Amino acid sequence: MTEVKNSQELFQAKVDAEQKIEPKDWMPEKYRKTLIRQISQHAHSEVVGMLPEGNWITRAPNLRRKAILLAKVQDEAGHGLYLYSAAETLGVSREETIDALLSGKAKYSSIFNYPTLTWADIGAVGWLVDGAAIMNQVMLCRTSYGPYARAMVRICKEESFHQRQGYEIMNVLANGTPEQKEMAQDALNRWWWPSLMMFGPSDANSPHSAESMKWKIKRQSNDELRQIFIDRTVQQAEVIGLTIPDPKLKWNEETMHYEHGEIDWAEFNNVVAGNGPCNKERLAARNKAHDEGAWVREAAMAYAAKRARKKQAA
């Protein structure tokens, strides 16, 4: 028993001293489990996140936008891979993590269960959804688990254009024809609240947070990150002449932050529980892609075997 206690203490001392934990280091079982769950959920979010945007690749308004959107979606696929690889270093196989997504057992970010109805939604997704994700990802560059932190550094480098291209789309629409401006405002109206929900429940209702903070998996609370996001985004909306759909939004001179209206956590819980507008569609699309790719994966293996035989014969 003292042995375990010593390992615990050594582990916490390392974390407190800002030393990264590496795959072969001793770690509490719960730390490992929490990370596997969090990193694989994060990976699933990158992968499922390709679906709402993929919806518009063939319908992008011009070649420039199409090339940008393709590049962005391709980045998200890469992010999924970096994260699946990081999860794998914790001893869970790729097959297990993917199966958990396909069977519906694993969660992914609920934001991707909302539909992208117009081209302005692609702007709103880049600006708000990637913007909110970046807040979280910048924090995770300093997370205590080495492979996760390294994956995040790589991801953050690639993310920086995602938010900017979305904001650019919104800016062009907001300063276009009245119809275009209306389309941009409508997209902002639909994506604003779900984007705020991306930071997770408020601190008072976030049961796992304390432990994650102690282990330095998380370094800032949900509410802290959400507040920074609101402060920044309200200013950006003003610059392009769009209105944040929150009548209670108010600058507080004392705190130097915006106050905001109540977030509809009932809606959040409902989407998490599987009843969002696109939950079933997203999971069906992932399963279809996986099933229809089975022959490709088999063929690649057969081809590799053939190539190896030829090489041997030569």
Next chain:
Amino acid sequence: MNNTNEQGWPLWEIFIQSKRGLDHKHVGSLHAADAQMAIENARDVYTRRQEGQSIWVVPAAAISASQPDDAAMLFDPADDKTYRHPTFYVMPEGAKFI
């Protein structure tokens, strides 16, 4: 750890040389049917922004690593040998190019 995925694709560790003259540096890992496919996938995943000009792929199973528990045994002996560093030595005032 399971080093192959569902289709038996092994895990490869990827090393990228960002510029001629620099070391190949570990960047991550991926599953691929064979070395050639690992190189092609690594190109797509790790060099989309001119991050590299050469790729090494190594089967993860072929890498042997030291254990964290052996760190003291392996690395502590270097701690008290500061005379291996040039700053250890006292040079006379005025001596140049040394």
